[in-house]
Amino acid sequence: KIEAVDQEIEQLKAKYNEIDVASVQTFSSFPLSQKTQQGLKAAHFEKPTEIQRQSIGLALRELDILGAAKTGSGKTLAFLIPILERLYNLKWSHLDGLGALIISPTRELAYQIFEMLKTVGKFHDFSAGLVIGGKPLREEAERINRTNVVILLDEADRILDMGFAQTMNAIVENLPTERQTLLFSATQTNAGTTRRHDTTQAHRLLPTSSVV
Ligand code: ADP
Ligand code: MG
Numbered sequence: 001k002i003e004a005v006d007q008e009i010e011q012l013k014a015k016y017n018e019i020d021v022a023s024v025q026t027f028s029s030f031p032l033s034q035k036t037q038q039g040l041k042a043a044h045f046e047k048p049t050e051i052q053r054q055s056i057g058l059a060l061r062e063l064d065i066l067g068a069a070k071t072g073s074g075k076t077l078a079f080l081i082p083i084l085e086r087l088y089n090l091k092w093s094h095l096d097g098l099g100a101l102i103i104s105p106t107r108e109l110a111y112q113i114f115e116m117l118k119t120v121g122k123f124h125d126f127s128a129g130l131v132i133g134g135k136p137l138r139e140e141a142e143r144i145n146r147t148n149v150v151i152l153l154d155e156a157d158r159i160l161d162m163g164f165a166q167t168m169n170a171i172v173e174n175l176p177t178e179r180q181t182l183l184f185s186a187t188q189t190n191a192g193t194t195r196r197h198d199t200t201q202a203h204r205l206l207p208t209s210s211v212v
Contacts, residue, residue, distance in 0.1 A: 033124075035123040042119075128147065131150055
């Protein structure tokens with residue numbers, strides 16, 4: 001017996017290679033799970049921004065991505081939507097622990113990402129957490145491993161906090177080699193770009209720079 005959820009996942013995946021970025025005008029025309037569509041609708045997000053349009057299709061195809069677009073262009077959903085979709089497609093559950101790690105360079109941004117995740121992800125069943133340090137290493141590491149989607153603050157200031165630096169290093173060193181990396185940065189100009197990123201390079205980038 002094929003469960004309804006398996007059927008939905010198969011139908012979504014079958015459409016990934018047909019996504020025509022040039023013609024996608026609304027989120028509803030992207031092959032996204034009902035739960036994500038509901039979250040977007042509840043938050044009144046109807047049309048993807050340029051960076052979202054370009055990134056979501058590539059990320060759904062499991063490619064590594066390097067995206068750049070100016071502040072306010074919608075980079076947060078450009079990576080949160082693929083995170084929700086990939087975990088959903090894998091039928092990720094509470095029992096599976098950490099499935100996605102989001103690294104933010106500032107506290108403010110970490111909170112914004114967390115809020116957006118709670119908004120668009122509210123119909124999903126994933127656990128999510130914000131880790132900004134200050135707690136004992138073991139406690140923090142245990143919480144991170146138990147949580148499905150973790151937003152981790154990698155603030156320059158905190159490099160001086162040895163406990164936190166230790167946590168960060170341990171996490172990055174223990175990331176699985178088989179993973180998908182989405183790296184977004186802000187540009188000063190209007191010109192946004194999204195490109196498929198060389199995987200090995202993305203892996204090398206990760207420990208020293210920050211996603212988002
Ligand atoms: P960036 O990370 O590029 O600075 P954000 O992800 O913070 O951009 O988004 C900027 C603002 O635009 C936020 O207030 C967010 O709620 C809103 N936003 C993002 N995507 C959309 C969309 N597709 N439709 C309408 N508003 C959006
Ligand atoms: Mg922003």
